Amino acid sequence: MKTNKPLNKRQEQILLSLAKLDFLNREQLQKLHRLGKVRNANKVLAELYPYLCKYREEYSTIYYLNRLGRDVVNCDKVRKKGNKVNHVLARNDFYLFAGCPSNWENEMIIGDSVGYCVCDSLFSSKGKHYALEVDLQQSLSENKLKAQKYQGLFERKVFEKQYGYFPTVIWLTHSELRRRQLKEISKGFPSLVYTLSDIK
Numbered sequence: 413m414k415t416n417k418p419l420n421k422r423q424e425q426i427l428l429s430l431a432k433l434d435f436l437n438r439e440q441l442q443k444l445h446r447l448g449k450v451r452n453a454n455k456v457l458a459e460l461y462p463y464l465c466k467y468r469e470e471y472s473t474i475y476y477l478n479r480l481g482r483d484v485v486n487c488d489k490v491r492k493k494g495n496k497v498n499h500v501l502a503r504n505d506f507y508l509f510a511g512c513p514s515n516w517e518n519e520m521i522i523g524d525s526v527g528y529c530v531c532d533s534l535f536s537s538k539g540k541h542y543a544l545e546v547d548l549q550q551s552l553s554e555n556k557l558k559a560q561k562y563q564g565l566f567e568r569k570v571f572e573k574q575y576g577y578f579p580t581v582i583w584l585t586h587s588e589l590r591r592r593q594l595k596e597i598s599k600g601f602p603s604l605v606y607t608l609s610d611i612k
Contacts (some may be wrong), residue, residue: 423456434491437475438457438473460481465478465491502546509606518532523570541580547585552597581602582603591606
């Protein structure tokens with residue numbers, strides 16, 4: 413495909429999704445953009461290769477924007493393959509599970525002058541606000557520190573004026589043992605815990 417050929421609407425939407433969500437695997441792109449079966453999805457994505465970087469990891473092909481792709485959608489953020497990619501893909505699995513909220517914002521700072529948290533995502537669904545925390549590689553001690561920060565925000569009623577209530581913190585983790593541990597450390601504020609198998 414020549415890069416000076418105008419993009420169609422679906423192609424533009426795929427590039428915009430990658431600008432918003434950083435990294436997407438082929439299965440996620442199939443769901444997001446209704447690309448159908450693997451053969452059709454591969455064909456659609458092959459036409460976008462001038463705008464994409466891709467690599468294989470285990471059984472999955474992962475895509476992100478190259479410089480030309482970023483230029484087309486006016487995106488300044490440069491993505492690089494690294495150890496955070498699986499974290500981002502898990503976050504994007506939850507984005508799909510939540511119904512692709514229109515107000516989904518990644519890596520948001522929430523807090524006050526006393527303290528703050530950087531949540532993986534902040535969004536609302538059915539009129540309620542949520543903060544997402546993806547727990548794949550962090551130690552439990554790191555999560556305890558984050559839970560303490562959320563508890564402090566909850567006790568100081570940081571969100572009362574803006575929302576009238578404290579957003580529910582959603583943890584996304586990898587095992588039932590971790591689910592039990594996260595529930596225990598989150599007793600001081602509204603929270604839910606999902607495992608990856610819950611959302612697949």
